[in-house]
Amino acid sequence: MKNTLLFALLFASASIAHAEIAYKVQPQPDTKQLAITVTIPTNAAETLVQAPRWMPGFYMLQNYGARLKDFSATGEGDKPVELTMVDDHTWKINSMGAKQVTLRYSAPLEFQNGVGHYSGIAAYIYVVGRTQERCKLTLDTPKEWKVAVGLDGSGPDYNADSYDTLADNPVTLGSYYEETYQTAGKQHVIALRGTGADQIDKKLLRETCETVSKIETEFMGGAPYGKYVWHFSVRSGGAGGSGLEHLSSTEISLGSGFSRRTAGLLAHEFFHLWNVKRIRSQSLGPFDYTQLPTTGALWWLEGTTDYFAITLLGRFGWTSEQDLYADIAGNVRRQRRSEARLTVSPHDSSSRVGEANNGRGNSSGFGLSYYDEGFVVGLCLDLELLAQTNGKRSLDDVELALWKKCRNNQPGFAEDEIRKQLIVAGGDTFGPLYDKLVLTPGELPVEKALAHVGLELTEKSEIRSVTMPTEEQLRLRKLWLAKKR
Ligand SMILES: [Zn+2]
Incomplete structure (x- = not known):
């Protein structure tokens, strides 16, 4: 009895582990639609499916559900089962005892001159409560078509460890x-x-x-x-x-x-x-697709991302030193044009983005841009770290520490993690500095930061070297612009 029971349990868990939600997609260029078939193994009497209401990376509510049409559902033997629309992004399938239900619907396809493209979030529904189960994608396309998609697999079948992965891989196909x-x-x-x-x-x-x-x-x-x-x-x-x-x-x-x-x-x-996709706040995956995520770190995930992107191009020699200064000065100019910088903090610009645009979000910031703010905060923190540690530490150390914490699918970071890592890199004074630059509205100390490397903002908000930089300023500047610090 004992063995049989054990065998039955093992068998049951094995069959669940092998179950995957299968998506078959057939592009229909004539009507600019995708015919989508989703096969869902189920033990439940009812299966709820939903269209996402926002797209990771774009912090604004959307109405993707309204663009899906021609829904029908069947059980085993292709027998029709009951399908009801619950609201503008939710549908309920009554499986009527079937162990597997199949949902069919159409989604929009961009198609022009023999080339199609679609984004996963706008095309794929998910099964409520089961977004972390394995998914399979089959692209049913004419033989001569090429397919570009970031998923594992070489076609026509591709694999995803979860709906999050499936939906976060757009597809380009055709010629x-x-x-x-x-x-x-x-x-x-x-x-x-x-x-x-x-x-x-x-x-x-x-x-x-x-x-x-x-x-x-x-x-x-x-x-x-x-x-x-x-x-x-x-x-x-x-x-x-x-x-x-x-x-x-x-x-x-x-x-x-x-x-x-x-x-x-x-x-x-x-x-x-790295930043956002793997080094992310806890609310940025696994996702709740029904509401915008809340995190006070978008200034880092977007703005400081931009700071790294721009300065690395300079540090590795793609951009000249003068062009790099022009790019940095351009960001400072944009950031200082916004009066809201004196009343909204970078943190609030991030965490309250969902309040913008009558509660639909705007993907650039509540009151002011978390892109421009985060870039300038990144600049100030980087140069302050270099100066306070005598060139031994910089924002690179904070980024790489966050990577160590989040890599290999570890959970996202807690809201105070960036502050913590700044203190690890630069010492206790970086706690209050973070509070001042990130949590409090006000002018960011760009001039003070640039002075550490013998640079100044001109009246036209361009960046140039001070007339007689000290050796220490030049040493830190060289480190700041080096590939490896
Ligand atoms: Zn971005």
Whole structure:
């Protein structure tokens, strides 16, 4: 009896471990839709499925559920089962005793000139309470189509350890332009689409992608992903762009006039492989897709990410020293243009972002930009650490300590962790300094920080060397601009 029971228990747990939620996706270019079939093993009488209400990395409520249509559900033997809409992002399936239910629906597909693209969050529903179960993705595409996706697998089947991973991997498919390169032992794919894809300087774009990957994986000590995909949408004309980070890829929209200076955008999105995606606040994974997450650390995760992205390009020689100063000065100018810096702290700009835009969030900050604030806070803390420790410690040590704490899928960091690591790196005075710079509104001490390395802000808010820098200032400046400190 005992053995049989033990065997039955083992068998039951093994069968649960092997169960996975299977997503089959068939692109339909004519109607610009994806036909999606989700097969869900179940023991429950009812299964609730939901469309996410926000996308990780973009802190603004969205109505993805309203864009999904043509829902139907079946049980075993393809027998229809009851399906009801609960609210604008939730559906209930009555499995009527079936051990497996299959849900079918359509989601929007971007499709132009033979190339399709979609983001996982806008396409895939999740099973309520089961987002941490394994998922399988099957892409049912014509044989001649190429596919770029950051998931494990070589197609048509791909694997994800959870819904979070599945949904955080956008897909480009069809006849897009593709290049690949190897960095840090990992494959990197460049997938180009859009009206400007034929006009952009592909050699420069590839060189930039490759350099950014090399710099940042060298700085952080390796590539924490299986493969990486740059999903570029290129429009005709212009040099600017915007991007959204993902677990092992990014979606970047670019003007075809892309130049060396646009590298900052690519470096920012790539640095998110660490900050946000793996070095993250506890509320940033596993995700609650029904409400915006709350963390006071977006100034670090976005703004200081930008500080590292921009300064590493300078430290590794991609940007000249003068261009680096111009980039830093540009951030300081933007940050000082906002009057709200005197009434809202970087912490509150982060933690209260969900209050912006009538409670829907805005993905840039409550009252002021956590990008600009976080960049300048990062600059001040970095130079203060270098100065107070006689060049022995810097913000690099804080970033690498956070990485050690979060790497290999450890839980996210607590809200006071950055403060703690600053004290470890720089000593007790960094506690009150953090409180002043991060928790309290007010002017950030940029002039004082720059003076440590013999630099000053001019009246036009440009950065230049002071007339007679001391040897100590020059020594710290050299360290500040060095690859390794
Ligand atoms: Zn970002």
